[in-house]
Structures are given as C-alpha cells and as structure tokens.
Amino acid sequence: MKILIVDDFSTMRRIIKNLLRDLGFSNTQEADDGMTALPMLKSGDFDFLVTDWNMPGMTGIDLLKAVRADDKLSSLPVLMVTAEAKRDQIIEAAQAGVNGYVVKPFTAQALKEKIEKIFERVDG
Amino acid sequence: MESQSQLHNNEEFIAELQDCAKLLIEKLQGDQYQEASQLIHSMVEVRDRHIFQAVGKLTRGLHNAIVNFHVDADLEKEPPTIDGSDVRDASDRLSYVIDLTQKAADKTMDMVEASAPIAMNLGQEASSLRDEWARLKRREMTPDEFRQLYKRMDEFLGQMDTGTEQLNKNLQDIILEQGFQDLTGQVLKRVIGLIGEVERDLVSLVRIAGQVEEITGLTSDADKLVEAAAERKMEAEGPQIHAVARDDVVSGQDEVDDLLSSLGF
Numbered sequence: 001m002k003i004l005i006v007d008d009f010s011t012m013r014r015i016i017k018n019l020l021r022d023l024g025f026s027n028t029q030e031a032d033d034g035m036t037a038l039p040m041l042k043s044g045d046f047d048f049l050v051t052d053w054n055m056p057g058m059t060g061i062d063l064l065k066a067v068r069a070d071d072k073l074s075s076l077p078v079l080m081v082t083a084e085a086k087r088d089q090i091i092e093a094a095q096a097g098v099n100g101y102v103v104k105p106f107t108a109q110a111l112k113e114k115i116e117k118i119f120e121r122v123d124g
Numbered sequence: 125m126e127s128q129s130q131l132h133n134n135e136e137f138i139a140e141l142q143d144c145a146k147l148l149i150e151k152l153q154g155d156q157y158q159e160a161s162q163l164i165h166s167m168v169e170v171r172d173r174h175i176f177q178a179v180g181k182l183t184r185g186l187h188n189a190i191v192n193f194h195v196d197a198d199l200e201k202e203p204p205t206i207d208g209s210d211v212r213d214a215s216d217r218l219s220y221v222i223d224l225t226q227k228a229a230d231k232t233m234d235m236v237e238a239s240a241p242i243a244m245n246l247g248q249e250a251s252s253l254r255d256e257w258a259r260l261k262r263r264e265m266t267p268d269e270f271r272q273l274y275k276r277m278d279e280f281l282g283q284m285d286t287g288t289e290q291l292n293k294n295l296q297d298i299i300l301e302q303g304f305q306d307l308t309g310q311v312l313k314r315v316i317g318l319i320g321e322v323e324r325d326l327v328s329l330v331r332i333a334g335q336v337e338e339i340t341g342l343t344s345d346a347d348k349l350v351e352a353a354a355e356r357k358m359e360a361e362g363p364q365i366h367a368v369a370r371d372d373v374v375s376g377q378d379e380v381d382d383l384l385s386s387l388g389f
Contacts, residue, residue, distance in 0.1 A: 011229040018233070054360055083363035085374050087383060094389040103380050104363065110377050 002045060003028045006037040006063065007052040007081075012104075016050060016081065019108050023115065034058025038066055041073055048118075053082035053089070061093060068097045077118050081106065137174045141167060182332055189328040192321075214318040221308045228304035235294045235301070242287050249280055 003020060005028055007013050013030045020028055029044075031037035035057035041049065049067065053060040060080055067073045079100040080093055093101055100114040144167045151160040196208035206212060256273050259265050265273065367375035374380050 009226075011226060011233075014230075014233060018237075054362060059360070084360055085364045085367060085380070086361060087372055087374060089360065090374065090380060090383055091387065094384055094387065101380055101384065103374070103377055106377065 001047045003048045034063035
C-alpha cells in the first residue's frame with residue numbers, strides 16, 4: 001500500500017513514517033503542504049492519505065475537499081492527524097468526508113486503531 | 125496621575141464656562157449686547173484653548189508611546205519597512221526555538237533509530253543461544269555442537285559488551301539532547317516579557333486613541349467588531365492549551381471519537 005504523509009513539520013512526518021513502518025507500511029512518500037501534495041496524489045497511485053490540518057499554502061481541510069472533488073481521487077481513504085481540536089472543525093472534516101480523525105499528541109495505539117478501522121470499512 | 129490632571133483641567137474648563145455663561149445671562153438681561161457679544165467671543169477662546177491643551181497633551185503622550193515601542197523603521201516607504209523592533213526581536217527568538225526543537229527532535233530520533241537494531245540483534249542472538257543452551261541442559265548436544273556453542277557464546281558476550289556500551293552512549297546522548305528545553309525555555313521567557321511590554325505600549329496607545337475620540341466626538345464602529353468576532357470563531361487555532369476550560373473544544377482522542385460517533389460518522 002502506497003501512503004502519502006503530508007505535514008509542514010518534518011519532525012511529525014518522520015514520526016508518522018516511523019509508526020507506519022512499525023505497522024508494516026514501508027511504502028511511504030512525503031509532502032510538506034497541501035499545495036505540493038495534490039499534484040503528487042493526482043499523478044501518483046496512492047492508496048492512503050495521512051494529512052495535518054494547519055499548513056501555510058493549502059490546509060488539510062482544503063486538500064481533503066479537493067481530493068473528494070476530484071473524479072480519480074474521490075474515494076481515497078483520508079486520515080487527518082492534527083492538533084486542531086475544536087468541535088466545529090472536527091464536524092467540518094467529517095462532513096467533508098474524512099475517514100478518520102486523530103488529535104495530537106497521539107499514541108501509536110490510537111494511530112493503529114484508526115488505520116485498521118479505515119481499512120476494515122474499505123474492505124468490508 | 126495624568127487622568128487626574130486632565131480631570132482637574134476639565135473641571136476648571138467647565139467652571140470657567142459656567143462663570144461666563146452666568147455673566148452672559150446677566151449682560152443679556154441688562155441689554156448690554158456688545159459686552160454679551162464679547163463674552164461669547166471669550167467663551168469660544170476658552171473652549172479653543174482647552175482643546176489645544178488637550179491635543180498637546182495627547183500628542184506628547186502619543187510621542188512617548190511610540191518611542192517606547194522601539195521601532196526602527198523607514199516610514200517613508202510604502203509599505204513602511206521595519207528594520208528592527210521588539211516584535212521583530214520576539215519573532216527571531218521564536219524562530220530560533222523552532223530551529224532548536226527541530227534539531228533536538230531529529231538528533232533524538234537518530235539515536236533511537238541507531239539503537240533499535242542493536243537491541244534487536246542482541247535480543248535475537250540471545251534468544252537463539254537460549255534454545256541451544258536448553259538443548260545442552262537436556263544433554264541433547266554433540267561435542268561438535270558444544271564447541272560451536274562455546275564459540276558463539278564467546279562472540280555473543282563480546283557483542284553484548286560493545287552493544288550495550290553503544291546503547292548506553294546513545295541513551296545518554298538522548299538525555300543530553302533534552303537540554304534544548306533549558307535554552308528554549310529561557311528564550312521563550314524573554315519573548316513572554318517582550319510581548320508583555322508590547323501589550324502595555326499598545327494599551328497606552330488605545331487609551332490615547334480613546335481620549336482623541338472623546339475630543340473629536342468619534343464613536344467606534346460596533347457592527348464591524350461583532351463581525352470580526354464571529355469570523356474568529358470559525359478559524360483554526362492550533363493546539364489547545366486550555367481545552368478543559370472551553371466548551372467548544374474537545375480534549376483527547378476519546379472525546380473526538382465520541383463526538384464523531386454521536387453524529388453518525
């Protein structure tokens with residue numbers, strides 16, 4: 001499974017990459033903003049998108065909306081991993097079609113559970 | 125202090141006007157129109173003098189507040205270029221904090237990634253040797269196999285020695301890397317101080333602006349303020365530091381999950 005990790009902090013990208021590798025997912029790529037991520041997704045054959053919310057160019061929520069609006073990408077599973085914890089935003093993400101929402105700081109267990117849940121739903 | 129002297133001036137001003145007004149009525153009642161007219165003239169002068177004094181004070185106050193901001197800028201340019209200021213200083217320090225924490229995180233993760241294989245290899249070899257040792261205890265081993273085990277054990281003890289030495293060094297380096305917190309803490313304290321100063325200076329300016337509004341009779345645009353407040357409600361805020369105290373914010377993954385499932389997601 002090919003995964004794209006999007007976050008403007010390289011430390012966080014590295015942490016998520018490490019955790020994914022521990023879970024058995026070693027085919028990962030990275031982008032530092034929604035702006036750079038979108039073309040990668042469009043031309044890239046990714047199976048899963050993990051994205052932050054706050055990014056300077058294009059935010060995670062706008063990236064999510066762009067993905068859902070694109071014919072080729074509309075059913076791409078998307079997990080948001082973000083520090084944003086306002087109710088309004090969680091609801092906005094859910095209504096925009098996010099498949100999972102993990103708040104920072106998070107545990108390896110939380111990440112694992114959300115990923116398993118997403119792919120359970122996709123397969124089933 | 126300043127406001128008390130302002131109050132005193134206001135009282136004096138009002139008292140002068142009242143005296144003139146009384147005198148004006150007397151003159152009018154006594155049909156002394158020329159003197160009445162002169163009185164009106166001097167009342168206008170009193171009012172003008174009062175305004176000039178107040179404006180003079182405000183100008184001085186404004187000048188002081190601006191000087192306190194320590195802004196080193198070229199105001200001729202459009203937009204003005206800022207070469208140095210307390211806020212610029214605070215921003216630089218915050219960038220430094222980002223830089224330092226980034227480096228510490230990277231170095232720590234490097235140490236962890238270097239240590240993981242060492243620990244894994246030692247573990248695997250220990251596990252395998254344990255199986256061999258169990259066979260030996262059950263007397264299931266041939267002399268040849270025993271000689272191999274003997275050699276392997278010897279090598280393993282050597283690996284343990286160098287391996288654990290490296291692990292201990294890595295662990296210690298990780299501890300040392302956490303020293304960033306001391307440096308960033310000091311820098312952040314300074315930034316908190318700078319922000320406090322800027323806030324105080326801004327409050328001075330706001331007070332002066334309020335006094336200007338009083339004199340010129342301007343009122344604030346209440347509608348615009350309400351609109352701005354509503355917009356702020358929907359904005360992203362970054363990590364929550366007072367999550368427990370706020371009711372528009374969730375604290376922790378469990379509350380996120382509860383919220384989503386309560387809405388059917």
